[in-house]
Amino acid sequence: MGTIAELLGYSLEPDPDATGADSGENAGSSSVIDAGANEKADEQREVAMAIVLDECDLAPAQARADLTLREDLEMDDLVLYAIVSRMEHEMKTSLSDDEVRSWVTLGDLLDAAAAVG
Structure with a gap:
């Protein structure tokens, strides 16, 4: 069995333009890479929050961040997996069922989104 996105017919091929790779101007600068990674993580959090x-x-x-998904936000499995499916599609990634099951709070979900890519 594949991911939810694959079951819905979405292709999760990585976007080569979204790798955050630099054109070579600052290839030796770790601060530029860190800033790019932080910016990408913030963008992924914004996508997930939306x-x-x-x-x-x-x-x-x-x-x-401390709101619980099940109690505070009243997410059932269907709503949670609708969110996961959209995240996988929009972020062009795959999230494992075990990872999704480990999420308890909104912060957990957003942290997972930030870790993608």
Whole structure:
């Protein structure tokens, strides 16, 4: 059995333009690479947060990292996997079922999104 995205017919091929690779100008500068990685992580968090806000009845001002997915946000399996599917599609990645099951809070979900890529 494949990932949820694959079951829905999405291809999860990595985007070569999204690798964060530098054109060579600053190839020796780790601070540029770190800044690029931090920027990418922030973008991934924003994508994941937008998906959560779209799928859940949550106002942006009420979002906190400590909100629990099951109790506070009232996510059932269907809502959670709809979010995961959209994350996989929009981030062009794959998330394991074990990783998804380990998420307890909104912060866990956002941290996983930031770790992608």
